Amino acid sequence: MAIAAVRRRLWRGLGTAAAAVASGTDGNLLARLVSEPECRVKATMEEAASSGTHRDGAFWEPLAAALLRASSPTKAHLILEWELEKLLKENIQDCEPYSRIIRFCGQTRNATLAMRVFECVEAKGIQLNTNIFNALINAFLSAGDLLSAMTLYERFVQLNMLDDAKTIFEEMIALEIKPNSTILEASLEILYRKEEASRVRDFLKRVSDGNWELNKAIVVRLTRICLDGGEIDEMEQLLALIQKGPHLSSETQLHHGIIRFYAKADQLADMEHAIYRMLDNGVVFMCPEDVEVIICSYFRHREFDRLDLFLNRIRNLFKLNRSTYDILVAGYRKFDLHERLDSTIADMREAGFA
Secondary structure, X not given: OHHHHHHHHHHHHHHHHHHHHHHHOOHHHHHHHHHOOHHHHHHHHHHHHHOXXXXXXXXXXXXHHHHHHXXXXXXXXXXXXXXXXXXXXXXXXXXXXXXXXXXXXXXXXXXXHHHHHHHHHHHOOOOOOHHHHHHHHHHHHHOOOHHXXXXXXXXXXXXXXXXXXXXXXXXXXXXXXXXXXXXHHHHHHHHHHOOOHHHHHHHHHHHHHHOXXXXXXXXXXXXXXXXXXXXXXXXHHHHXXXXXXXXXXXXXXXXXXXXXXXXXOOOHHHHHHHHHHHHHOOOOOOOHHHHHHHHHHHHHHOOHHHHHHHHHHHOOOOOOOHHHHHHHHHHHHHOOOHHHHHHHHHHHHHOOOO
């Protein structure tokens, strides 16, 4: 379905270009090209170019389009090959005429010739630009070669052509092409390098709506971006996507990050919901700092009974260390909660803390 959409779009463009040929093509030259055998096409083009009548370097394009209309695709591609050989022979260092050939290859779904042109440009050391990358990706897409298109997209990102890579990604999505792990990782790299953490929410929505698969590397990167950004909506979104899946480490980090966020913001109800959601899902606290930030939030709210409920809930799941006991002792002393203070000191001694 996606490939059909690409082809419809490209053939519409081809029809428009071919329609314009009628008024601008040398009728005599076109007639010769149609009537002569394929082995004479390049020689005929060379004669026309050397005669001085055709000085425009792009005069080949309307001829190739006209030959396609005349159901002579092989001759059209021979014209493209002739133009490539001419550019190489004349040592043309401008990237644009090569890009023009590749764009035409996209219209005719000739990805093989498009790649050959690109390799020639690289071999000559010509400075690559975004136009030639875009043209080659479109050629791959038009020919149904999604793997090559995605591989080239990844190279876009590696070359730091981030705006162009982002545009190509948007075009893939618009064409209903489901991105693979390589494309998703590259897209995340764009968000990270451009510091567009605010767009993570849109990315996660697309993942959810499109039912895209997330591998471990993508989940780890998303988790780090969400936690570093400190945006609670993104953290909650990602947790909902990976919860009860195979990404236990990232799920644990997100649970803890969400709880820390609510605790530091003194959003007690949200904090408690996040705590019990985590515990009910079989995820436990891993470090004392996460427990201590919760205790401090309860103390700031003077919610001592709720603190007792929390401590009782984690009693058999998490062993308090010396620093956590010290925070409890200091809090109970501050608020003159002598019974709780005595009980905590007794628990400290039983745990081996003097």
